[in-house]
Amino acid sequence: MAELARRRTVSAARHRPSDHAVPWTRVRVHTASAAEIERKNRAVAExxxxxxxxxQDPRDAPILPPWVLARLTRATETVF
Incomplete structure:
Protein backbone atom coordinates (compact mmCIF):
# COMPACT_ATOMS: atom_id res chain seq x y z
CA MET A 1 0.00 0.00 0.00
CA ALA A 2 2.80 2.42 0.86
CA GLU A 3 4.52 1.64 -2.47
CA LEU A 4 1.35 2.45 -4.39
CA ALA A 5 1.00 5.74 -2.53
CA ARG A 6 4.63 6.59 -3.31
CA ARG A 7 4.10 5.86 -7.01
CA ARG A 8 1.04 8.07 -7.10
CA THR A 9 2.98 10.86 -5.41
CA VAL A 10 5.80 10.63 -7.95
CA SER A 11 3.34 10.46 -10.88
CA ALA A 12 1.36 13.43 -9.62
CA ALA A 13 4.55 15.39 -9.04
CA ARG A 14 6.11 14.86 -12.45
CA HIS A 15 5.35 18.41 -13.52
CA ARG A 16 6.67 20.00 -10.36
CA PRO A 17 10.49 20.09 -10.34
CA SER A 18 10.50 21.46 -6.80
CA ASP A 19 8.72 18.37 -5.44
CA HIS A 20 11.19 16.40 -3.31
CA ALA A 21 9.33 13.11 -3.93
CA VAL A 22 10.90 13.05 -7.40
CA PRO A 23 14.52 11.82 -7.40
CA TRP A 24 15.78 14.60 -9.69
CA THR A 25 19.42 13.82 -8.94
CA ARG A 26 18.97 10.45 -10.67
CA VAL A 27 17.32 11.75 -13.85
CA ARG A 28 18.96 10.76 -17.12
CA VAL A 29 18.00 11.43 -20.72
CA HIS A 30 18.58 8.63 -23.21
CA THR A 31 18.80 9.59 -26.87
CA ALA A 32 17.64 6.71 -29.04
CA SER A 33 19.65 5.52 -31.99
CA ALA A 34 18.13 5.46 -35.47
CA ALA A 35 17.54 1.72 -35.08
CA GLU A 36 15.77 2.20 -31.73
CA ILE A 37 13.55 4.92 -33.19
CA GLU A 38 12.67 2.64 -36.10
CA ARG A 39 11.73 -0.16 -33.66
CA LYS A 40 9.56 2.25 -31.66
CA ASN A 41 7.80 3.38 -34.85
CA ARG A 42 7.20 -0.22 -35.94
CA ALA A 43 5.84 -1.12 -32.51
CA VAL A 44 3.37 1.79 -32.56
CA ALA A 45 2.32 0.91 -36.12
CA GLU A 46 1.21 -2.55 -34.93
CA GLN A 56 -15.55 7.26 -41.97
CA ASP A 57 -17.85 7.16 -38.93
CA PRO A 58 -16.64 9.70 -36.32
CA ARG A 59 -17.09 7.02 -33.65
CA ASP A 60 -14.36 5.02 -35.38
CA ALA A 61 -11.74 7.76 -35.05
CA PRO A 62 -8.26 6.87 -33.80
CA ILE A 63 -8.10 6.45 -30.05
CA LEU A 64 -4.61 7.88 -29.59
CA PRO A 65 -4.31 11.61 -30.27
CA PRO A 66 -1.30 13.01 -32.14
CA TRP A 67 0.39 14.25 -28.95
CA VAL A 68 0.43 10.70 -27.54
CA LEU A 69 1.89 9.32 -30.76
CA ALA A 70 4.56 12.03 -30.67
CA ARG A 71 5.46 11.04 -27.11
CA LEU A 72 5.64 7.34 -27.99
CA THR A 73 7.93 7.93 -30.95
CA ARG A 74 10.17 10.72 -29.70
CA ALA A 75 13.93 10.34 -29.88
CA THR A 76 14.58 10.83 -26.17
CA GLU A 77 13.44 9.10 -23.00
CA THR A 78 13.74 10.53 -19.51
CA VAL A 79 14.49 7.88 -16.91
CA PHE A 80 15.29 7.80 -13.20
Missing amino acids: FRSQIHPLS
Missing part, protein backbone atom coordinates in the same frame (compact mmCIF):
# COMPACT_ATOMS: atom_id res chain seq x y z
CA PHE A 47 -1.72 -0.96 -33.10
CA ARG A 48 -3.59 0.03 -36.25
CA SER A 49 -7.01 0.25 -34.61
CA GLN A 50 -5.68 2.81 -32.14
CA ILE A 51 -3.84 5.05 -34.58
CA HIS A 52 -5.95 4.94 -37.78
CA PRO A 53 -9.69 5.43 -38.29
CA LEU A 54 -11.63 2.19 -38.70
CA SER A 55 -14.17 3.84 -41.00
Whole structure:
Protein backbone atom coordinates (compact mmCIF):
# COMPACT_ATOMS: atom_id res chain seq x y z
CA MET A 1 0.00 0.00 0.00
CA ALA A 2 2.80 2.42 0.86
CA GLU A 3 4.52 1.64 -2.47
CA LEU A 4 1.35 2.45 -4.39
CA ALA A 5 1.00 5.74 -2.53
CA ARG A 6 4.63 6.59 -3.31
CA ARG A 7 4.10 5.86 -7.01
CA ARG A 8 1.04 8.07 -7.10
CA THR A 9 2.98 10.86 -5.41
CA VAL A 10 5.80 10.63 -7.95
CA SER A 11 3.34 10.46 -10.88
CA ALA A 12 1.36 13.43 -9.62
CA ALA A 13 4.55 15.39 -9.04
CA ARG A 14 6.11 14.86 -12.45
CA HIS A 15 5.35 18.41 -13.52
CA ARG A 16 6.67 20.00 -10.36
CA PRO A 17 10.49 20.09 -10.34
CA SER A 18 10.50 21.46 -6.80
CA ASP A 19 8.72 18.37 -5.44
CA HIS A 20 11.19 16.40 -3.31
CA ALA A 21 9.33 13.11 -3.93
CA VAL A 22 10.90 13.05 -7.40
CA PRO A 23 14.52 11.82 -7.40
CA TRP A 24 15.78 14.60 -9.69
CA THR A 25 19.42 13.82 -8.94
CA ARG A 26 18.97 10.45 -10.67
CA VAL A 27 17.32 11.75 -13.85
CA ARG A 28 18.96 10.76 -17.12
CA VAL A 29 18.00 11.43 -20.72
CA HIS A 30 18.58 8.63 -23.21
CA THR A 31 18.80 9.59 -26.87
CA ALA A 32 17.64 6.71 -29.04
CA SER A 33 19.65 5.52 -31.99
CA ALA A 34 18.13 5.46 -35.47
CA ALA A 35 17.54 1.72 -35.08
CA GLU A 36 15.77 2.20 -31.73
CA ILE A 37 13.55 4.92 -33.19
CA GLU A 38 12.67 2.64 -36.10
CA ARG A 39 11.73 -0.16 -33.66
CA LYS A 40 9.56 2.25 -31.66
CA ASN A 41 7.80 3.38 -34.85
CA ARG A 42 7.20 -0.22 -35.94
CA ALA A 43 5.84 -1.12 -32.51
CA VAL A 44 3.37 1.79 -32.56
CA ALA A 45 2.32 0.91 -36.12
CA GLU A 46 1.21 -2.55 -34.93
CA PHE A 47 -1.72 -0.96 -33.10
CA ARG A 48 -3.59 0.03 -36.25
CA SER A 49 -7.01 0.25 -34.61
CA GLN A 50 -5.68 2.81 -32.14
CA ILE A 51 -3.84 5.05 -34.58
CA HIS A 52 -5.95 4.94 -37.78
CA PRO A 53 -9.69 5.43 -38.29
CA LEU A 54 -11.63 2.19 -38.70
CA SER A 55 -14.17 3.84 -41.00
CA GLN A 56 -15.55 7.26 -41.97
CA ASP A 57 -17.85 7.16 -38.93
CA PRO A 58 -16.64 9.70 -36.32
CA ARG A 59 -17.09 7.02 -33.65
CA ASP A 60 -14.36 5.02 -35.38
CA ALA A 61 -11.74 7.76 -35.05
CA PRO A 62 -8.26 6.87 -33.80
CA ILE A 63 -8.10 6.45 -30.05
CA LEU A 64 -4.61 7.88 -29.59
CA PRO A 65 -4.31 11.61 -30.27
CA PRO A 66 -1.30 13.01 -32.14
CA TRP A 67 0.39 14.25 -28.95
CA VAL A 68 0.43 10.70 -27.54
CA LEU A 69 1.89 9.32 -30.76
CA ALA A 70 4.56 12.03 -30.67
CA ARG A 71 5.46 11.04 -27.11
CA LEU A 72 5.64 7.34 -27.99
CA THR A 73 7.93 7.93 -30.95
CA ARG A 74 10.17 10.72 -29.70
CA ALA A 75 13.93 10.34 -29.88
CA THR A 76 14.58 10.83 -26.17
CA GLU A 77 13.44 9.10 -23.00
CA THR A 78 13.74 10.53 -19.51
CA VAL A 79 14.49 7.88 -16.91
CA PHE A 80 15.29 7.80 -13.20
